[in-house]
Amino acid sequence: MPRPIGEQLAQAPINGGLEMPASTCSDIRAPKTLISGEPNLFPERLKRRATDSVRGAGRYHSQRRPGNRDEFDGPTQLLDMPSAITVEIQEDDLPLLPTTLDVQEQDQILSDVNDRLSKCAFDFVAKYQFPIPLESDKKHVRSPQDREWTEWVYLLKRLATKRRIPARVLYNGQIKQFVTVLENALETRHVTKNQNRPLKDDRNILQFISAGTQVAKILKDASAMEYFDWLYVQTERYIHERRIHREELAFHNGL
Incomplete structure (x- = not known):
């Protein structure tokens, strides 16, 4: 019988001896793009731009759809209906995916x-000294646990959309993929909060761990990537051992 997953997870690799950098709330101002007085240097150019923008605005408003109409109110097409056999096959009972771990695991x-x-998010924000807005109903951030993972995601997404995060600090400069990678790892929190949820299949659990790996990768956190890789291997191995054990029990009970 394999050891409980909890005992195996307790032996997770320790992330070196490095101390986590202390967070700060000091605001980093975005550099101004215009020098004071610069608009007056080229009045003719500004006048031409203003005229063009007015013309462009006129063209845009002339193309607006009246009321609540959208593209589906105009000309559309419908695909041919699938055959009755195809529909019957698609509406058959969905195959059961392997579900090995219990709710607690x-x-x-x-x-x-x-x-x-x-x-991982705490270290990233502290390393590059990104500002954390102060909120009256929340305490200052001193440790990763001072914010939920969903709150860290919201902060990182706001920093990205406000262009506070330069592409160079992300893996391969993937600033456009940043928000998507974060959102893919959000469901883990939603799952743990829902006490009445159905069991997740084994592939889904491994997918959640993989989503964490991608977050660590895009944030260029080597220690976090090593942890998620270790967790993935341990969980996959435990699932495999549990399945073998169940098959052996079923075989002996069938004799």
Whole structure:
């Protein structure tokens, strides 16, 4: 019988001896794009731009659709209906995917993923001294646990959309993929919060861990990537051992 997953996760690799940098709330001002007085240097050019913008605005407003009409109110097409056999096959009972871990084991894994993601975000924000807006109903951030993973995601998304995060600090400068990668790792928190949720299949649990790996990768956090890789391998191995054990029990009970 394989050891409980909790005992295996307790032996997670320790992330070196480096201390986490202290966070700060000091505001980093975005550089101004215009020098004071610069608009007066080229009055003719500005006048031409203003005229062009007015013309452009006129053209845009002339193309607006009246009321609540959208593109589906205009000319459209419909695809040919699939055959009755195709529909019958598609509406058949969905295949059952392997579900090996119980609720407690799944919750523990997903909680570990959330905790490590929060630390990953905390280290990233502290390393590059990104500002954290102060909120009256929340305490200052001193540790990764001072904010939920969903709150870290919101902060990072706001920093990205406000162009506070330069592409050079992300893996391969993937600033356009940044928000998508963060949102793919959000569901882990939603799952752990829902106590009445159905069991997730094994592939789904491994997918959550992989989503954490991608966050660590785009944030260029080597230690976090190593942790998620270790967690993935351990979980996959435990699932495999549990399946073998169940098959052996079923075989012996059938004799």
